[in-house]
Amino acid sequence: MLCAILPVSESGFYKWKRNRKKVKAWQKLLAQMHEILDEDEENKNYGVRRMQIALEQRGIKRSLSTVRRVMIRGNLLHEDRRSPDGLTKAEKKAMRPQNIIKQDFSAQAPLRKLLTDITQILCKDGKLYVPPLLDCYNGEIISLAMDTNMKKEL
Structure with a gap:
C-alpha cells in the first residue's frame, strides 16, 4: 500500500529495507x-x-x-592554504635584475659573495617575512631579520 502512494517499486522498497542497516x-x-x-x-x-x-x-x-x-x-x-601568487607582482615595465652570480655559489674568501632572498611564512597572526644574509664562502648565515611587512628597512 505504501508503494502505491509513493513513487517506489515494491522490489526497490524491500531492497532498501534489507540494506539500510548495512x-x-x-x-x-x-x-x-x-x-x-x-x-x-x-x-x-x-x-x-x-x-x-x-x-x-x-x-x-x-x-x-x-x-x-x-x-x-x-x-x-x-x-588549500597556499596562494598561487608569489611575493611580488611582476610588472611588464620592470627590469629584470642582472645575473651577477651566474650560478657560481662559491667564494674564495669570507664576505666576498653574499646572497639574500625574502621568504614569506604564513602564521596564525598573519604573514612573516624573513630575509637571511648568506655568505657563499662557508654557507654561514651572517644576518637574519624578521618583520610583518616587506619594507626596504627589512
Whole structure:
C-alpha cells in the first residue's frame, strides 16, 4: 500500500529495507580515517596522500581517488592554504635584475659573495617575512631579520 502512494517499486522498497542497516564500505573507511585523525593533533592537517599512506601503514590499501572521494564526503579536506601568487607582482615595465652570480655559489674568501632572498611564512597572526644574509664562502648565515611587512628597512 505504501508503494502505491509513493513513487517506489515494491522490489526497490524491500531492497532498501534489507540494506539500510548495512554499513557501507566508505563509511567504514571514513571511521578509520577519523581514528587516524584523532590519534594526534598534528594529524588534522593530513591531506589525501598522507591519509593514504597512514591507511596503508594500517594494512588498508585504497586508491588515491577513493581516499579523496571519502574525505570529501566526510568533510575532511581543507582548503588549500597556499596562494598561487608569489611575493611580488611582476610588472611588464620592470627590469629584470642582472645575473651577477651566474650560478657560481662559491667564494674564495669570507664576505666576498653574499646572497639574500625574502621568504614569506604564513602564521596564525598573519604573514612573516624573513630575509637571511648568506655568505657563499662557508654557507654561514651572517644576518637574519624578521618583520610583518616587506619594507626596504627589512
